[in-house]
Amino acid sequence: MIVGVDYYPEHWPEDRWERDAELMEEAGIGLVRLAEFAWSKMEPEEGSFNFDWLDRAMEVLYSRGIEVVLGTPTAAPPAWIIEEDRSILPVDENGDREGFGARRHYCPNHPRYREHTRRIVKAMGERFGGDPRLVGWQLDNEFSGRCYCDYCKEAFQDWLKEKYGSLEELNEEWGTIFWSQEYGEWEEIPLPTTRARAHNPGLHLDYYRFSSDSWVDYQDLQLEALRPTLGDERVTHNFMFAGFTGIDYSELGEELDFLSWDNYPLISGEPRTERAAAAHDLARGLGGTGFWVMEEQSGPSGWNVVSATPRPGQIKLWSYQALARGADGIVFFRWRTCRVGTEQYWHGVLDHHGEPGRRYDEVKEFAREMEEVGKEITPDRVPVEVALIKDYETGWAFEIQPNSTELDYEEEGLAHYHGFHRLNVPLDVITPGEDFSDYGALIAPNLYLVNEELRKRLERFVRGGGTLILSYRSGVKESRNNKVVNQLLPGELRQLVGAHVEEYTTLGGSPWGEGKAGEGPAIEFLPHPLGSMSGRARVWADRLKLDRARPLALYRSGPWEGEPAASINEYGAGTVIYLGSGLPRNMHRGLAYWLKERMELSGAAETPAGVEAVWRGEGDEAVLYLLNHNAEEVTLSLQEDLKELKSGERREEITLSPYGVALFRR
Numbered sequence: 001m002i003v004g005v006d007y008y009p010e011h012w013p014e015d016r017w018e019r020d021a022e023l024m025e026e027a028g029i030g031l032v033r034l035a036e037f038a039w040s041k042m043e044p045e046e047g048s049f050n051f052d053w054l055d056r057a058m059e060v061l062y063s064r065g066i067e068v069v070l071g072t073p074t075a076a077p078p079a080w081i082i083e084e085d086r087s088i089l090p091v092d093e094n095g096d097r098e099g100f101g102a103r104r105h106y107c108p109n110h111p112r113y114r115e116h117t118r119r120i121v122k123a124m125g126e127r128f129g130g131d132p133r134l135v136g137w138q139l140d141n142e143f144s145g146r147c148y149c150d151y152c153k154e155a156f157q158d159w160l161k162e163k164y165g166s167l168e169e170l171n172e173e174w175g176t177i178f179w180s181q182e183y184g185e186w187e188e189i190p191l192p193t194t195r196a197r198a199h200n201p202g203l204h205l206d207y208y209r210f211s212s213d214s215w216v217d218y219q220d221l222q223l224e225a226l227r228p229t230l231g232d233e234r235v236t237h238n239f240m241f242a243g244f245t246g247i248d249y250s251e252l253g254e255e256l257d258f259l260s261w262d263n264y265p266l267i268s269g270e271p272r273t274e275r276a277a278a279a280h281d282l283a284r285g286l287g288g289t290g291f292w293v294m295e296e297q298s299g300p301s302g303w304n305v306v307s308a309t310p311r312p313g314q315i316k317l318w319s320y321q322a323l324a325r326g327a328d329g330i331v332f333f334r335w336r337t338c339r340v341g342t343e344q345y346w347h348g349v350l351d352h353h354g355e356p357g358r359r360y361d362e363v364k365e366f367a368r369e370m371e372e373v374g375k376e377i378t379p380d381r382v383p384v385e386v387a388l389i390k391d392y393e394t395g396w397a398f399e400i401q402p403n404s405t406e407l408d409y410e411e412e413g414l415a416h417y418h419g420f421h422r423l424n425v426p427l428d429v430i431t432p433g434e435d436f437s438d439y440g441a442l443i444a445p446n447l448y449l450v451n452e453e454l455r456k457r458l459e460r461f462v463r464g465g466g467t468l469i470l471s472y473r474s475g476v477k478e479s480r481n482n483k484v485v486n487q488l489l490p491g492e493l494r495q496l497v498g499a500h501v502e503e504y505t506t507l508g509g510s511p512w513g514e515g516k517a518g519e520g521p522a523i524e525f526l527p528h529p530l531g532s533m534s535g536r537a538r539v540w541a542d543r544l545k546l547d548r549a550r551p552l553a554l555y556r557s558g559p560w561e562g563e564p565a566a567s568i569n570e571y572g573a574g575t576v577i578y579l580g581s582g583l584p585r586n587m588h589r590g591l592a593y594w595l596k597e598r599m600e601l602s603g604a605a606e607t608p609a610g611v612e613a614v615w616r617g618e619g620d621e622a623v624l625y626l627l628n629h630n631a632e633e634v635t636l637s638l639q640e641d642l643k644e645l646k647s648g649e650r651r652e653e654i655t656l657s658p659y660g661v662a663l664f665r666r
């Protein structure tokens with residue numbers, strides 16, 4: 001178990017480093033991440049490297065037993081790089097070139113920037129690769145963004161050549177006959193900037209794919225420069241889940257040795273702990289157990305405006321939440337709140353003044369607990385029987401054409417997640433390329449893009465006894481080219497669903513049935529098997545015609561009153577549910593409950609709202625985490641006799657303090 005901090009020695013006078021290291025050691029910090037924005041200090045001018053300061057900082061830390069993850073600094077190219085060639089600055093979708101003054105101001109396809117990247121990464125590797133003080137490397141920082149510059153345009157045209165082979169094929173696949181867009185030369189193909197009003201959906205989606213590939217390729221460039229110099233260090237990149245959907249992380253993660261991500265549950269309002277849970281489950285789904293939180297919130301967040309400060313206990317609680325769901329490392333962002341720069345108010349473990357306070361004590365307490373039980377509470381596997389599919393490409397296709405003003409693919413996934421999370425049924429969040437044959441149930445909301453291969457894999461899954469939950473706007477598009485299918489919906493999935501869509505309506509903004517804008521018709525799960533449960537449809541409504549399937553829910557108002565709103569079909573040894581509309585939260589909980597009962601899903605006992613119960617590990621190793629996200633004390637029954645780790649007592653009931661955590665074994 002790693003407990004670390006993100007540390008920026010370059011922000012502080014060197015005579016402070018010793019004190020920092022001392023305080024870290026006292027707090028039980030065993031790792032720092034360094035240097036991921038320190039390019040101007042490491043290479044003040046081209047080819048003249050200054051790593052001595054970094055070496056000294058590492059020495060000060062290592063002499064106190066603190067190991068290092070080094071970051072490559074490419075998220076923050078210094079002014080001299082930009083001044084030499086301003087075309088490195090990325091161009092946004094309006095065609096405007098970004099300025100210098102923040103970070104992430106570069107195009108990943110820019111040849112000169114790629115040279116700069118190779119040089120700095122290689123130099124760092126040559127200086128520090130294999131250094132015994134190092135345990136890992138982080139490449140860049142939170143890759144993101146889409147660039148629309150001329151270099152990208154050229155690279156996109158090459159990418160298209162590779163994909164389609166000929167212009168004939170491309171014209172056919174994109175349907176460029178529409179509005180006279182047939183291309184006679186590759187060079188004529190534009191980027192989907194806002195300079196044209198509404199681009200061809202095939203071109204647009206391909207550009208998003210290309211853009212994602214560009215980041216994967218740019219990361220590969222760093223890996224190639226770094227790998228030859230490495231010893232035992234493991235390489236990662238810090239992913240970001242909230243709102244960062246532009247890169248297919250399953251591809252970005254492929255070449256990395258382990259996965260890490262940055263967790264900030266409290267930005268404004270209430271802490272977003274259910275989302276954090278889903279993000280942990282995605283990190284685990286992408287990379288397996290053993291991921292790290294490379295930046296874990298340790299104070300009030302904020303650049304210009306400050307969020308609430310984490311309540312006493314919450315920093316630990318969020319850290320335990322990560323461990324419960326498969327993390328093996330927690331690195332707190334950041335060690336000390338900076339006196340300068342954009343992030344002056346993004347608080348760390350220490351405040352600006354640098355003296356230990358309440359948050360320091362909490363981190364220290366966490367580190368001490370990890371010293372005692374860290375190993376024991378982080379077994380290798382998190383037992384999971386259900387997977388929720390998140391398809392990055394489908395997300396992009398909806399970004400381009402949301403279909404309904406109410407449709408947000410991320411949010412729909414989270415709505416499904418909510419039902420299971422609330423019942424403490426563990427889920428892996430995975431991408432469709434992942435092998436799903438070991439799961440008992442798959443939830444694939446809004447599976448918009450489907451190809452034959454995916455259809456076959458889903459069919460095999462269900463035929464073998466799996467339960468598949470699908471929903472509206474599935475099978476609408478051919479995935480290669482973003483064309484609408486030439487079939488009744490849900491297209492390729494119709495056989496599986498055993499029903500088809502007779503007609504549909506958006507519920508976004510237009511009144512439908514009830515006369516109130518944005519409000520859908522009433523729907524009701526039939527008494528059996530879900531137990532009667534009702535609510536209002538959201539986002540979209542399909543009017544279903546059943547081929548072989550039975551109705552699972554009916555419309556109870558509106559023009560389709562009495563007709564099926566959801567269906568259930570037996571297919572092979574398995575079952576397919578199709579939801580013709582977005583469901584309200586209570587119905588998502590109902591659906592999750594039904595699946596849990598029907599599949600006799602293991603998982604933790606049900607808990608009051610705001611309390612998570614998560615098992616990590618199997619058999620004798622299994623550890624139960626109880627996490628109270630409420631501001632109030634909660635008493636609950638464990639439903640079996642368990643041994644609490646802290647007290648060593650066996651109990652069937654426990655009282656959790658506000659934001660409290662308790663750990664148990666059988």
Ligand code: GAL
Pocket residue numbers: 141142240262295333343346
């Ligand atoms: C993260 C980023 C850090 C820091 C932090 C606070 O997303 O990786 O470098 O900026 O946010 O804003």
Ligand code: ZN
Pocket residue numbers: 090091107108109110147148149150151152153
């Ligand atoms: Zn570019």
